[in-house]
Amino acid sequence: MEIDKMLRHSVTLFRQNEAKDNLKFLPQVRLQNTYVNLDIRLSKMANESQRFNYHSRSKINRNHLLFSYVDVLKRYLLIANLKNWNQLVLISDDEIDALSHKKQASLDDINKLYLAIKNMLFNSYFDRRQNDFIYSWKLFLKFGLSDLKFSVQEIEQEFNNQVTQKIN
Structure with a gap:
């Protein structure tokens, strides 16, 4: 998965949207808004998964x-x-492959997985813990690749579609 490329495109789009809307945030407010936005979208995604x-x-x-x-x-x-x-x-293709082949979460474990993703994400904000961010990120990737059965190609294609739509 070309995460470095996705990272650059995500940041560029965000900056373009801020400039287009003439938004000027203090760095801490921008970070808080992004965490809240991520939390809301994560909840929406979980709801849509019906898991x-x-x-x-x-x-x-x-x-x-x-x-x-x-x-x-x-x-x-x-x-x-x-x-x-x-x-x-930035994780290797081998790590992505390993996450893809992890055991799918059972109905009992899916709630724990979701709560762990959110808990680690919030720890990365409130306690500024990088390891919690990494753990949340990898659990999120595992959720998409293993539990939702998205392929790397599907994710990259959808990412490219979203980037193209925002630019046009």
């Missing part, structure tokens, strides 16, 4: 779910950039 709603009988819209997943991914990349943690999100 957490045991009573739902509706069919999952895989395209909407992939869109939401990539939307969250872009926010992770933006946070990494805002905190100068770019190197933390």
Whole structure:
């Protein structure tokens, strides 16, 4: 997965949107907004996955779910950039492959997985812990690759689609 390229595109788009809307934030406010935005989008993505709603009988819209997943991914990349943690999100193809082949979370474990993602994410903000950010990032990647069964190619294609739509 070309995470370094995705990182550059995410930051460029964010900066272009800020400039277009003439938004000027203090760095701490920008970071807080990005964390909140990531949290909201992560919750939306989880809801769309229907992995957490045991009573739902509706069919999952895989395209909407992939869109939401990539939307969250872009926010992770933006946070990494805002905190100068770019190197933390750059993982090897071997690590991506290993995450893809991890055991899919059971119904009992899926809630724990989601809560761990959020807990580690919030720890990275409140306690400024890089290791928690890395852990949250990798759990998020595992969720998409193993639990939601998205391929690297699907994720990259959707990312490119979103970047192209924003530019045009």
